[in-house]
Amino acid sequence: MTEQTTTPTTRTPNRRARLRAQTSDEIKEIALRLMAEGGPDAISLRAIAREMGMTAGAIYSYFRTxxxxxxxxxxxxxxxxxxxxxxxxxxxxxxxxxxxxxxxxxxxxxxxxxxxxxxxxxxxxxxxxxxxxxxxxxxxxxxxxxxxxxxxxxxxxxxxxxxxxxxxxxxxxxxxxxxxxxxxxxxxxxxxxxxxxxxxxxxxxxxxxxxxxxxxxxxxxxxxxxxxxxxxxxxxxxxxxxx
The missing domain is CATH 1.10.357.10 (Tetracycline Repressor, domain 2)
Structure with missing residues (x-):
């Protein structure tokens, strides 16, 4: 009787998850830059969306508010x-x-x-x-x-x-x-x-x-x-x- 071994598989994020994570990171980077340039009042989802070429609705799917x-x-x-x-x-x-x-x-x-x-x-x-x-x-x-x-x-x-x-x-x-x-x-x-x-x-x-x-x-x-x-x-x- 032979002993069966299993090789663990490593799951990697699919392409959609990776793109979403990259976009989320970019949103956060821009938010910090806007704050550095214009103070805390400058953090705005709409301003970030404009800079990224996104619609307001699209950015709200990442951060609701x-x-x-x-x-x-x-x-x-x-x-x-x-x-x-x-x-x-x-x-x-x-x-x-x-x-x-x-x-x-x-x-x-x-x-x-x-x-x-x-x-x-x-x-x-x-x-x-x-x-x-x-x-x-x-x-x-x-x-x-x-x-x-x-x-x-x-x-x-x-x-x-x-x-x-x-x-x-x-x-x-x-x-x-x-x-x-x-x-x-x-x-x-x-x-x-x-x-x-x-x-x-x-x-x-x-x-x-x-x-x-x-x-x-x-x-x-x-x-x-x-x-x-x-x-x-x-x-x-x-x-x-x-x-």
């Missing part, structure tokens, strides 16, 4: 940022929490410089009239980013905690209940002061990047990367770590 398009964009952009920063962080050993913080921060800046319209979409200019749906992809990606930053602080907390003793005392009531529930589930040993520190770390990572993206730093210094790097080294040192 402008808000559907914006929701997808936010999810894609946030996910790309988190993946880039996570990859850089994971290239540094867990035994080097200061180095992992530096890697995340530098990767975040490099991504933002390469994708300024995406940075503005998720951290800067609100799209007028846009209401993000509950549990939308942007919220999931933002929570993933918050969890990753909390994880960085959790790794640094044994060293950083004594340096925070002169600061304000926090309680769980100071924070959003959804955030508290998530943090206490994933990091049961962290006190509320560590969450406040996470927000401060986030602010220091993003502050100089936002100034650079919005054109405030380059007129003042030839290489803004040096200032950001020095600030991140100071941040790491303030946690009692080395980079």
């Amino acid at each position: 402008r808000d559907d398009l914006v929701t997808t964009l936010i999810g894609d952009v946030y996910t790309a940022l988190v993946e880039a920063a996570s990859a850089a962080r994971d290239a540094v050993p867990e035994s080097d929490p200061g180095g992992r913080i530096m890697a995340w921060a530098q990767a975040m800046r490099e991504w933002a410089i390469a994708e300024p319209a995406g940075f503005r979409l998720i951290y800067g200019d609100p799209v007028p009239g846009y209401q993000e749906p509950v549990d939308g992809p942007g919220q999931a990606a933002e929570l993933r980013a918050c969890t990753a930053l909390t994880d960085l602080v959790a790794a640094a907390w044994p060293t950083a905690a004594p340096l925070q003793q002169d600061g304000r005392s926090y309680s769980w009531d100071d924070f959003d209940p959804g955030l508290v529930a998530h943090v206490r589930e994933d990091f049961p040993d962290l006190p509320p002061e560590a969450i406040a520190l996470t927000l401060r770390v986030w602010g220091r990572m993003h502050g100089l990047v936002a100034l650079e993206i919005y054109g405030h730093l380059r007129p003042l210094i030839h290489d803004p990367a040096t200032v950001h790097r020095d600030e991140m080294r100071a941040l790491v040192a303030s946690l009692g770590l080395t980079a």
